[in-house]
Amino acid sequence: MKALCFLGTGKYQAVTYTWVDTDGNAKSYSTELFPEAVYHIFEPSMVYVFVTKEAKERYLPKLQERLKDKLYPVDIPDGKSEGQLWEIFEKCADIVKDGDEIILDITHAFRSLPLIVFTVAMYLRQTKNVTVKHIVYGAFEARDENNCAPIFDLTAMVDLLDWINGVNAFVNYAAAEIFAEKLVHTQKKLRMGGGTISSELPTHLQEIGKKLRTLSLNLHMNRPIEVMKDANDLLSMLGRAQAELQTWAKPFAAIAKTLSKEISELAYAEAEKLTKQNLEKQLAIIAYCIRKNLIIQALTLARELAINCLFFSCGMKDRWLKQREREEIEKLINSYAQEQREESQKDGRIEPSCPDELKASLGRIWKDISTVRNDIAHCGMRESPIRADTAVEKAKGIYDELRRLLDHISE
Known part of the structure; x- marks a missing residue:
């Protein structure tokens, strides 16, 4: 030493x-x-x-x-x-x-x-x-x-800087690992101190830390259904733990209210039920990813949201998580983008009743998503790749298109 x-x-x-x-x-x-x-x-x-x-x-x-x-x-x-x-x-x-x-x-x-x-x-x-x-x-x-x-x-001041790094990582990049580690470690350290367990010591910090880690992972791994569930659970946890946070994790408590407001936009208890509110939450997750500069995630989610909008609009809400049906709907939207369909393509395929205006909107959005998403998925390995900053702007434009589409879809 x-x-x-x-x-x-x-x-x-x-x-x-x-x-x-x-x-x-x-x-x-x-x-x-x-x-x-x-x-x-x-x-x-x-x-x-x-x-x-x-x-x-x-x-x-x-x-x-x-x-x-x-x-x-x-x-x-x-x-x-x-x-x-x-x-x-x-x-x-x-x-x-x-x-x-x-x-x-x-x-x-x-x-x-x-x-x-x-x-x-x-x-x-x-x-x-x-x-x-x-x-x-x-x-x-x-x-x-x-x-x-x-x-x-004064070592606690270095600890405070760790919390500040945690704020920066989560606020800017939705990366919760530092927060999670600090919360879990704080509870373990306090409750193991002296070999005794006191009823006055924290009981919720660890679960908040683990849930934050899971939420962050699901955001980065494109799991919108899990994100909605995690955000909903986390809101409840933060509500229960206000007093504990003020006592044992003051740096985190200072931003807990802001954090709650931010994740409330993503929270939805019935995440596996396709409703207009669910679609709105999916769009909110896309906006959240764009704000955090998670552009690949935003574009991937935008593609799936387009598919979900067609399921919802055509009264197929109970089939939206079935793999075969999703494959068929994807092909259908692709045909809207191509603005043509041969009669042979219709045989044996899902053919929902869908307004022409919705078909046209979905076709335009699908084209835009496919162009940027394919360029990113293939790592720009082509003669004229899309610039990274251009991809970001296109992602924002796609969000705006999806926003207009959802505004015209009713329950």
């Missing part, structure tokens, strides 16, 4: 720094230089201390005398420009190797260095599989009448 510490140029005074761990055990050490307390309290294998030229001249000799070969000084600039800040960032990152455990100490860090420390912590966790054991701050200003100062554990 490595400790990354800083030395400034302040007038440091001796104080007894005290650390209390999660089990209530306390450790103390008296010194005016906090990196020394870090070494004796947390027992890292090496203390890396980052020093400017002035700090090096003022305090480093004293610290070297006390920690000897356990101290490794790292020269850094004053941090007075963006370039110097990047240099400090790179020196912090270079010290740490893959799989290291680290303690970050910001007690004597000056100006913007604490922000750099937090940034380094997130960067190392993502790129080098580093475990941030603690981010500590020796609160000299909070010392008591006995000249004892607490050591604050």
Whole structure:
């Protein structure tokens, strides 16, 4: 385990720094230089201390005398420009190797260095599989009448950044893995703490996490029926867990209301029953996928929604999930797109009663979907592939066409 510490140029005074761990055990050490307390309290294998030229001249000799070969000084600039800040960032990152455990100490860090420390912590966790054991701050200003100062554990701030990443992933890409992991881990950690189970500890966080993961997976795997069910279940779970979220998962609770509003657009309890509301929910899922930049999913769902609209309009609501019938309806719509059908094609096939206006609308939409979807499905392997940004715009146009189609379909 490595400790990354800083030395400034302040007038440091001796104080007894005290650390209390999660089990209530306390450790103390008296010194005016906090990196020394870090070494004796947390027992890292090496203390890396980052020093400017002035700090090096003022305090480093004293610290070297006390920690000897356990101290490794790292020269850094004053941090007075963006370039110097990047240099400090790179020196912090270079010290740490893959799989290291680290303690970050910001007690004597000056100006913007604490922000750099937090940034380094997130960067190392993502790129080098580093475990941030603690981010500590020796609160000299909070010392008591006995000249004892607490050591604050700020590691929860890194945890908060994880939640922020979770918000970003879900809000922008419908990716719920970070949320799911945080919620499941939070409940397990709390309920296993001390080997006892308390009725006051959370009981709903884990189920919300798992349901979020399932909803996200079904969105990415084009399972609209399951998405409607998952969203409906999740709304109920979020309603039951409001108090728990406020107590045990505040970062998630802060966006729970927004999340509920968003997924309510997708929720439908009778997802396997073909109704006008079901069609509307399918269209809402397409809009949701477009907003999250899941264009392949949106186009694939648009194709199936076109088929479902014909099932619904022609009174075949009880047959919409039968594979053979779907194949026949697909061929039928394809013929609308081709604007011609030979008499031999009709023999033995489903031939629902369908208004000519609906046939024409479905034919136009089917053409548009097929053009973009086939280009994407074949990975643009053709002489004149559709540009990716053009495909996005075409997906939005197809959504608008489906919206107009549904507006003219009545229950």
